Amino acid sequence: xxxxxxxxxxxxxxxxxxxxxxxxxxxxxxxxxxxxxxxxxxxxxxxxxxxxxxxxxxxxxxxxxxxxxxxxxxxxxxxxxxxxxxxxxxxxxxxxxxxxxxxxxxxxxxxxxxxxxxxxxxxxxxxxxxxxxxxxxxxxxxxxxxxxxxxxxxxxxxxxxxxxxxxxxxxxxxxxxxxxxxxxxxxxxxxxxxxxxxxxxxxxxxxxxxxxxxxxxxxxxxxxxxxxxxxxxxxxxxxxxxxxxxxxxxxxxxxxxxxxxxxxxxxxxxxxxxxxxxxxxxxxxxxxxxxxxxxxxxxxxxxxxxxxxxxxxxxxxxx
Numbered sequence: 001x002x003x004x005x006x007x008x009x010x011x012x013x014x015x016x017x018x019x020x021x022x023x024x025x026x027x028x029x030x031x032x033x034x035x036x037x038x039x040x041x042x043x044x045x046x047x048x049x050x051x052x053x054x055x056x057x058x059x060x061x062x063x064x065x066x067x068x069x070x071x072x073x074x075x076x077x078x079x080x081x082x083x084x085x086x087x088x089x090x091x092x093x094x095x096x097x098x099x100x101x102x103x104x105x106x107x108x109x110x111x112x113x114x115x116x117x118x119x120x121x122x123x124x125x126x127x128x129x130x131x132x133x134x135x136x137x138x139x140x141x142x143x144x145x146x147x148x149x150x151x152x153x154x155x156x157x158x159x160x161x162x163x164x165x166x167x168x169x170x171x172x173x174x175x176x177x178x179x180x181x182x183x184x185x186x187x188x189x190x191x192x193x194x195x196x197x198x199x200x201x202x203x204x205x206x207x208x209x210x211x212x213x214x215x216x217x218x219x220x221x222x223x224x225x226x227x228x229x230x231x232x233x234x235x236x237x238x239x240x241x242x243x244x245x246x247x248x249x250x251x252x253x254x255x256x257x258x259x260x261x262x263x264x265x266x267x268x269x270x271x272x273x274x275x276x277x278x279x280x281x282x283x284x285x286x287x288x289x290x291x292x293x294x295x296x297x298x299x300x301x302x303x304x305x306x307x308x309x310x311x312x313x314x315x316x317x318x319x
Contacts, residue, residue, distance in 0.1 A: 016190075016247060023245075024266035025196055026162040027230045030243065032190075036233060040064045040197070040246040040254070050138050061202035062256035067249065068135075069183065073126040074250045078185040080122035081274050085109065085154060092270075100186065100271045108156030108272075113298055118150035127278055132181065136280045140177060143283045149296040151277035155193050159273075160266040162227035163198065163235060167258035168217050169226065169299060174285035175258045182255070184248040185274035193267030194248055195275075198232070200241030201261035207239050211259055213317035220290070220301035225310040232263060 018034040030036045043063045046052040057063055075098070082100055085091050090109065092101040111117050118127070127150050136144035147170075167175050188194045201207050210228070219226050229235050232243055245265060248254075256262065267273045279291070290297045 021190070023190060024160060024268070025232045025243065026160055026227075026263050028233055030232060032245075036236075036243065037196070038199075038242050038244045040244045042066055044068070050141075053139060057255075057257070058203070060199055061260035062197050062199070062254060064246065065253045065255075067251040068253055069126070069129065069131055069251045071251045073129055073131075074183070074185060076122040077126040077276070078250070078274055080120045081111065081117060081152065081154065081185060082272075084111070084114075084117045085272070090154075090272075098186075100274060102156060102270060102272055106156060106272075108159040108267075109154040111152040111154060112277075113149060113296070114152070118152055123150070123152075123276075126183070126185075127276060132278070132280065136179075140282045144280050145283045147279040147281075147288075147291045147296075148293060149291045149298060151279075153273070153275055153277075155264070155267045155273035155275070157270075158266055158268070159264075160193060161262075161264035162230045163232055163261050163263040164227045165201075165211075165215055165259055165261055167215055168219050168224070169302075170279070170288045170291060171216070171218060171258065172290065173288035174281055177285055178258055178279060178281040179255050180257075181253060181278040181280060183253055183276050183278065184250065185276060186250050188248040188273055188275070189269070190245070190247050190265065191267075191269045192271060193265050193269075193273040194245050195254060195262055195264050196232075196243050196245035197254075197256055198235065198241050198261040199244055201235075201239070202257055202259045204240055207241070209317070210239065210319050213319055214313070215259055217313070219307075220299055222313075223301060223305065223307050224313050225307045226302065227310060228261065228314075229310070235261070 020031050020033045022029050022031055043056050044066050082097050090103050090106040092103045095101040133144055166180055182195050214228055217224050
């Protein structure tokens with residue numbers, strides 16, 4: 001199987017520094033200063049060494065790979081999403097469609113499970129790209145599969161995501177070798193609302209009880225809020241670790257496990273932040289039945305009735 005190859009184009013839309021700028025993560029202002037918020041570490045130098053990639057995943061809880069996906073596939077998926085949003089009058093057409101500017105009345109949109117978009121030829125060319133299957137086949141040392149349900153977001157003005165583990169949504173199959181592939185559908189600067197991950201949340205001993213309580217929760221079974229906190233600095237002050245983010249470019253790939261806490265910076269630009277979350281696992285591992293088949297059940301109980309408040313759950317878990 002061929003390995004992902006190193007990019008020949010520029011690796012990032014801007015050369016980032018820990019310049020102390022203030023960003024909004026969930027409901028808290030954080031400084032890009034290396035203490036409250038640092039920069040994600042790139043792993044392109046390990047692409048030819050799968051053992052080193054696995055070790056880096058174990059160490060950091062994520063892998064950031066620059067420019068490894070075919071840009072034509074990424075931009076094809078971007079076009080499919082923007083054409084869908086344009087048909088809903090959500091795109092500002094005084095700009096070029098592919099620039100992705102929001103119409104004045106546009107809101108953010110969650111498009112996961114919308115098969116007219118997520119299973120369109122343009123989107124599937126990326127979501128089920130042979131490049132991804134080849135990479136995960138090497139990473140797992142056995143054939144890989146991707147979950148049929150596709151997560152897709154068009155993040156609007158001021159929108160962000162609070163810290164959480166993905167396992168609370170999809171923990172009924174394998175959890176050790178199920179990985180999220182977060183893919184920006186186009187360039188995403190710091191002002192556009194990129195993802196942020198909490199390094200250490202997956203393996204630090206201080207998070208052990210969090211992993212054993214919140215990390216074993218199920219949003220459908222337990223009717224809990226899915227987030228662990230709305231304050232990212234409250235988490236690091238109590239448990240340690242470091243929040244990290246970066247700017248992204250079309251072709252970048254960020255992958256992480258079910259127990260890597262993450263959230264998103266607020267989108268402060270005039271553009272949609274377009275991204276997809278794809279899940280890959282070995283074919284041999286157990287599947288979560290909610291996410292497979294032509295019409296996946298998805299999270300059938302979550303948000304159907306008022307959820308147990310976050311603070312109630314955390315008090316019960318003593319975390």
